[in-house]
Amino acid sequence: MDPALTTDLTSAYIWSTVGSLVAYVFYGFAVMAIFRKAGLKGWPAWVPIFNTWRILQLGGQKGWWILIGLIPLVGTILFLVFLIIAGVKIQTGFGKPGVFYLLALFLTPVWYGILAWDGSIWRPEHTPLVPASGYADGTTPQAA
Numbered sequence: 001m002d003p004a005l006t007t008d009l010t011s012a013y014i015w016s017t018v019g020s021l022v023a024y025v026f027y028g029f030a031v032m033a034i035f036r037k038a039g040l041k042g043w044p045a046w047v048p049i050f051n052t053w054r055i056l057q058l059g060g061q062k063g064w065w066i067l068i069g070l071i072p073l074v075g076t077i078l079f080l081v082f083l084i085i086a087g088v089k090i091q092t093g094f095g096k097p098g099v100f101y102l103l104a105l106f107l108t109p110v111w112y113g114i115l116a117w118d119g120s121i122w123r124p125e126h127t128p129l130v131p132a133s134g135y136a137d138g139t140t141p142q143a144a
Helices: 003-037 050-058 074-093 098-106 108-117
Strands: none
Touching (some): 003 108, 050 074, 074 108
16 A cells, blocks of 8 residues: 555544544533533433433423434434424524524534523423433422
8 A cells, every 4th residue: 555545544534533532522512512501411412312312302392312313214304394393493492593503504613602601591381301400409390
């Protein structure tokens, strides 16, 4: 194998690993902030798959929809539909209009960042399906 190609592949691997870690840390902090603003414990934001389960629950959807997403094609599309519904309900709970979700589709990190670190207050119009143990204070807030 050509040494230059090996160097290029190693460099590409290192940069993709660094980029993945940066994205993981950013999304971890953003989802943790969203969970805390909604009155949830923040640690599930750092657990892959479980964080998406909690996002679905926070958006009023059944968390097990993530398992449906493992089914190729139809299951994945169905899961994405419920994830979008959950996202719209979450942003509405933070007082953002429905069109704000276009930001989630085209600039996802910005959408997460705004929801996590702006001054909005969690006032959902739906009932989150998070178990009582998932809330930081052990209670279950009621929908407005």
